[in-house]
Amino acid sequence: xxxxxxxxxxxxxxxxxxxxxxxxxxxxxxxxxxxxxxxxxxxxxxxxxxxxxxxxxxxxxxxxxxxxxxxxxxxxxxxxxxxxxxxxxxxxxxxxxxxxxxxxxxxxxxxxxxxxxxxxxxxxxxxxxxxx
Numbered sequence: 403x404x405x406x407x408x409x410x411x412x413x414x415x416x417x418x419x420x421x422x423x424x425x426x427x428x429x430x431x432x433x434x435x436x437x438x439x440x441x442x443x444x445x446x447x448x449x450x451x452x453x454x455x456x457x458x459x460x461x462x463x464x465x466x467x468x469x470x471x472x473x474x475x476x477x478x479x480x481x482x483x484x485x486x487x488x489x490x491x492x493x494x495x496x497x498x499x500x501x502x503x504x505x506x507x508x509x510x511x512x513x514x515x516x517x518x519x520x521x522x523x524x525x526x527x528x529x530x531x532x533x534x
Contacts, residue, residue, distance in 0.1 A: 433484075433488060436484070437484065440480055440484075443512075443513070444473065444476070444477050444480075446516050447473045447476070447512040447516060448473050449473075450473065450512055450515060450516055452470060452511050452512055452515040452516075453470055455511060455514075455515045456469075456470040456511045459507075459510075459511055459514075459521050462521070462522070463507070465503060467503065467504055467507045470507075470508055470511055471504060471505065471508040473512070475508075476505065476508050476509065476512065479501065479504075479505045479508075480505070482501075483501070483502060483505060510524065
């Protein structure tokens with residue numbers, strides 16, 4: 403899929419209307435930056451063939467994820483989840499939905515595959531947090 407012709411590339415503009423507070427403007431800028439970073443990542447994974455890599459990663463998961471999302475599905479899920487999260491930033495989640503877990507596993511799979519990183523070591527925990 404060509405990103406230029408994608409319906410998902412509308413990053414929106416950050417303009418301050420007379421009734422926007424500085425906090426709302428800051429949130430709009432942050433949202434725009436998040437979308438820009440995601441679409442930079444999306445460009446990198448469009449032609450990535452991580453399905454065999456996912457099979458190896460899947461063996462190490464404690465949860466059941468049936469399949470890797472295609473790059474366009476990752477993009478669609480990002481848009482849906484981003485929109486949902488943007489509607490009310492005050493909501494604190496206690497549990498992840500199956501859709502969110504599948505999205506996260508797919509992101510980790512593509513990221514570690516294109517960066518040639520071991521998925522077992524992408525989380526870095528400082529010794530202070532482990533109380534060592």
